[in-house]
Every structure is written in structure tokens, then in C-alpha cells.
Amino acid sequence: MYPMLKPALRRAWRGRNTVQFGVTPAHAVALGPVDIATGSFLExxxxxxxxxxxxEEAxxxxxxxxxVRLLLDRLTEAGLLDDPRAAGPEADVLRRRAEVMSRQRPDVASLSVVRPEPGGGLRRMAARREMRVQVRGAGRVGASVASVLSGAGVGRVEVLDGGRAELWDVARGGLPPAAVGERRDVAAGRLVRRSAPGPGPRSRAGGTGPPGDLSGPGRRGSRAEPGTVAPRADRGVDRAGSGGEPPLSLIVVAPRDGLAVYAPPVDTAAPWIASGTPHLYAGVIEATGxxxxxxLPGGxxxxxxxExxxxxxxxxxxxxxxxxxxxRRGAVPACDLALATAVAGLTAAHALAFLxxxxxxxxxxxWEAALPLLDWRSEPVGPHVDCSCGAAGAADRDRASTRAQPQDTMAG
Structure with a gap:
């Protein structure tokens, strides 16, 4: 073990005997009492x-x-200690790729903050490279989401869309002006490959699968509890994968027609519900993101x-x-560029948290935000008892199970 204090967390002395790691309340931790010798050892x-x-140096x-043992245990329990060498063999392979790691270093640092265990940040980055995400839509939102996911280390990002790119599809971080006139899926695939920090991982069949290859078919989020529908990389429409590819981990639904996000067609989602494939909606309609x-199907x-x-x-x-x-639809849907960019960034962040x-x-x-004030508001989308997805029944069973559990009692 080669322990190191997580460099992503800034340090400051709160007083003569207390050190604070981290600036924001979401991740800040205070450690004390710390004498002069212990403070020197921390360095x-x-x-x-x-x-x-x-x-020896202690x-x-x-x-x-x-x-020293007690101090290291306290630092580990507080999520302040890192050790990239403890991240596992897949992470070791990634760590030896200097160019990729130079691109991903800020992402790994961020992951180290939210992953408390030593080596957790690098381990999660290595896991991203084995995941496969499908983005449905190559407009101002969808193409940007695909670019961010690829740049953030997701190994396989596919973009599905029809038609040819138009001038109004162009967006900073999305399709470039040179893509106008090209098939949208081909242009988006090129964008994904260009955004990737390095070549994609090898497919299970032994070939290569570069990201986007379309030749083939203030608090952290809560953890998934046992018995719930948890985010898993093996949930997909094609559970065995296709052409040696891993199964889908997530579908991001970002059609150019924002109505299909605000009121998503039930028939389109039916195969994803049946196969248990997680899917995330995102888009802009009129002036609302x-x-x-x-x-999470069934959950x-x-x-x-x-609906x-x-x-x-x-x-x-x-x-x-x-x-x-x-x-009849207008020729060009309303889609403010800044709003679309904000929606794409938030969507990619939520997708990565799930992955x-x-x-x-x-x-x-x-979550919705309307121009011009951009006040983000959330609205629960609870299961409906008449929906065939079965989520309402699962929720009822979970509540019944909770009521049936024996309650702890305290002796007076």
C-alpha cells in the first residue's frame, strides 16, 4: 500500500489542532486533534x-x-486516503496509458472525492471503459451528451438518429459545421471518437470497439439498496451483447423533437421496459429544458x-x-443553444452518476427549467397503478415488506 491524501481535497488548518480537508459542505471533513508531529507526518x-x-519516518x-495505524484507519474511514495502486488490474492498465490518464486526471480526481475507498476513483474510471451507452438523437442535446460521455471515459457510446445534419443541428460541443449534409449517425459517431480520450477497449470477441463505432448494431445520489432495481452494466436490450459488444448499460433518449421527451411515446419505451434497460430522457421543448x-424498469x-x-x-x-x-410541425423547432448545452451537461452528469x-x-x-429565469424544479414521476410496467406493484410489495419487518425496541 502506498497511501496518499486525496489531492483533490484542499487542506486548511481550522485552528492549531484541527485540519479540514475539502472546501464545500458536501465533502469537507475535519480531523483533530492533530499535533505538530502528526501534521508533519500527514505531509x-x-x-x-x-x-x-x-x-520508519514516523x-x-x-x-x-x-x-500511525490508528491515524491511517481514521483517514481511510473518513474517505481521505487514496492509493491508485489498490484499484485493481484493469485500473493498472489504464494508469499505464499516460496520454489517456492525462486527459482523464481531472475526472479521476473528481471520482476520488465521491468514492471514499482507496483507489475508488481510478477503479470507477476503469469500469466506465467497459460500459456501453446508446444515445437516441443527434441534435443539439443528444450529440453533446454523446460527446461528453465519450470524453468522460465511457468506452462505447452509440448514437442513433436518421436523416442528414442540418445547419440548426450545429452546436458547440455537438455536431460541427463540417457535418452539415452528412448522415446524422455517421457525423455523431465521428464526434464521439474524436471526443474519446483514447482508443476504445477491446470487444469480448477479441476485436476492437472504438467509441461511437456505428458499423454494428448539493448531495450525492443515494445508493441502491438490496432488493431495489439497481444500476447494473448487465441490464440491456441485448443481454448477451451483439458482435462481442457488452450489453447496454443505459439508453439516453434525446430526440430532436422535444415533445417526445416531454410526453414520451409509450410504445417506444415498451422494449426497454420488457428487457429491463434503464433509460434517461432529456431534451428541449419550446423554451423549457x-x-x-x-x-429503472419495474422500480x-x-x-x-x-402519461x-x-x-x-x-x-x-x-x-x-x-x-x-x-x-403539422414547424420546420425548425425552438431550441435555445445555451439551454440545450445546459440540459446536455446535466444529463451527462446524471448518466455518469448512474453508471x-x-x-x-x-x-x-x-427536472425542468424554463427561459428566461432558468429556475430548475423537480417533479416526481411515481408509478401508476394502471400502468403495465409493474412498478406500482413492486412499490406496494416493498412497503408491505417494510411494515412486516420487526421493529427495534428499547428497554426502559
């Missing part, structure tokens, strides 16, 4: 010394072996639940929705 935790050498500072819900409200709940609140909703879907094993705030919830 030695830079990842260049193994435990035997650390104990002895020279007048610190006992027992004191929408992120979510993240749907959270889906497109069908959303039924709206009809319960507004009996005229189905009539109007049918008109909007079948009516890294957390349940972000969009899980079973939708």
Missing part, C-alpha cells in the same frame, strides 16, 4: 512511500506504530406512468397530445 502521505518506509518524528426521469415510474398521471390531472391531456403528435453506481436525483423524477 509524507503523497503516494511515494510504502507502509514500511512510512513507519518513528523519526516520535510517532508510535500504533499511532427537461432532464429525466431516469427510468420507478415510466413513460406510461407519466396516465397527466391524464388523471387533466382529462383533456390525451386529446391535446394526439393533436400535437399528428399536427458509477449511484441513483441520481432524476431517478423517478423530472
Amino acid at each position: 509524507l502521505l503523497d503516494g511515494t512511500r510504502g507502509l514500511p518506509l512510512l513507519h 518513528h523519526a518524528l516520535g510517532l508510535s506504530e500504533h499511532h 427537461v432532464v429525466g426521469p431516469l427510468v 420507478t415510474g415510466c413513460a406510461g406512468c407519466l 396516465l398521471r397527466r391524464a388523471d390531472r387533466d382529462p383533456q391531456w390525451p386529446r391535446m397530445l394526439a393533436q400535437w403528435r399528428s399536427g 458509477d453506481g449511484d441513483l441520481p436525483a432524476t431517478t423517478g423524477s423530472r
Whole structure:
């Protein structure tokens, strides 16, 4: 073990005997009391010394072996200690790729803050490289989401869309002006490959699978508890993968028509519900940005639940929705560039949180912000009892199980 204090967390002395690691309340930790010798020892935790050498130098500072063990245990429990060498063999391979690591170093540093265990940040980055995400839509939102996911280390990012890129599809971080006139999926695939920090990982069949290759088919989110529908890389439409590719970890639904996000068609989502594939909606309609819900099939409200709940609140909703879907559309939908960029960034962040094993705030919830004030608001998308997805029944069973559990009692 070569322990090091997580460099992503800034240090400051709160007083003569207390050190604070981290600036913001979400991640700040105070450690004390810390005497002069212990403070000097903390400076030695830079990842260049193994435990035997650390104990020798601690002895020279007048610190006992027992004191050092207790200090290291406290730092580890507080999530302040890192050790990139402890991240596992897959992470070791990534760590030896200097060019890729130079690109990903800020991402790994961020992951080290939210992953408390030593080597957790690098381990999660290595895991991202083995994941496969599909983005449905190559407009101002979808193409930017795909670019960010690829740049953040997701090994396989596919983009599905039809038609050819138009001038109004161009966006900073999305499709470039040179893509106008090209097939949208081909242009988006090139964007994904250009955004990747390095070549994609080898496929399970032994070939290579570069990201985007379209030749083939203030608090951290809560952890998934046992018995819930948890984010897993083996949930996918094609559970065995295709052409040696891993199964889908997530589908990001970002169609160029924002109505398909604000009121997603139930039929489109039916195969994802049936296969248990998590999917996250994102887009812009008129002057409103929408992120979510993240749907965990069988566990959270889906497109069908959303449609039924709206009809319960507004009996005229189905009539109007049918008109909007079948009516003549304008040639160019309203999609503010800055709003689309904000939606894409938030969507990618929530997708990455999910892929890294957390349940972000969009899980079973939708976030909306309207121009010009951009006040982000969330609305729960709960399971509906009449929806065929079965999430309402699962929620009822979970509540019944909770009520049936024996309660702890305290002796008076």
C-alpha cells in the first residue's frame, strides 16, 4: 500500500489542532486533534512511500506504530486516503496509458472525492471503459451528451438518429459545421471518437470497439439498496451483447423533437421496459429544458406512468397530445443553444452518476427549467397503478415488506 491524501481535497488548518480537508459542505471533513508531529507526518502521505518506509519516518518524528495505524484507519474511514495502486488490474492498465490518464486526471480526481475507498476513483474510471451507452438523437442535446460521455471515459457510446445534419443541428460541443449534409449517425459517431480520450477497449470477441463505432448494431445520489432495481452494466436490450459488444448499460433518449421527451411515446419505451434497460430522457421543448426521469424498469415510474398521471390531472391531456403528435410541425423547432448545452451537461452528469453506481436525483423524477429565469424544479414521476410496467406493484410489495419487518425496541 502506498497511501496518499486525496489531492483533490484542499487542506486548511481550522485552528492549531484541527485540519479540514475539502472546501464545500458536501465533502469537507475535519480531523483533530492533530499535533505538530502528526501534521508533519500527514505531509509524507503523497503516494511515494510504502507502509514500511512510512513507519520508519514516523518513528523519526516520535510517532508510535500504533499511532500511525490508528491515524491511517481514521483517514481511510473518513474517505481521505487514496492509493491508485489498490484499484485493481484493469485500473493498472489504464494508469499505464499516460496520454489517456492525462486527459482523464481531472475526472479521476473528481471520482476520488465521491468514492471514499482507496483507489475508488481510478477503479470507477476503469469500469466506465467497459460500459456501453446508446444515445437516441443527434441534435443539439443528444450529440453533446454523446460527446461528453465519450470524453468522460465511457468506452462505447452509440448514437442513433436518421436523416442528414442540418445547419440548426450545429452546436458547440455537438455536431460541427463540417457535418452539415452528412448522415446524422455517421457525423455523431465521428464526434464521439474524436471526443474519446483514447482508443476504445477491446470487444469480448477479441476485436476492437472504438467509441461511437456505428458499423454494428448539493448531495450525492443515494445508493441502491438490496432488493431495489439497481444500476447494473448487465441490464440491456441485448443481454448477451451483439458482435462481442457488452450489453447496454443505459439508453439516453434525446430526440430532436422535444415533445417526445416531454410526453414520451409509450410504445417506444415498451422494449426497454420488457428487457429491463434503464433509460434517461432529456431534451428541449419550446423554451423549457427537461432532464429525466431516469427510468429503472419495474422500480420507478415510466413513460406510461407519466402519461396516465397527466391524464388523471387533466382529462383533456390525451386529446391535446394526439393533436400535437399528428399536427403539422414547424420546420425548425425552438431550441435555445445555451439551454440545450445546459440540459446536455446535466444529463451527462446524471448518466455518469448512474453508471458509477449511484441513483441520481432524476431517478423517478423530472427536472425542468424554463427561459428566461432558468429556475430548475423537480417533479416526481411515481408509478401508476394502471400502468403495465409493474412498478406500482413492486412499490406496494416493498412497503408491505417494510411494515412486516420487526421493529427495534428499547428497554426502559
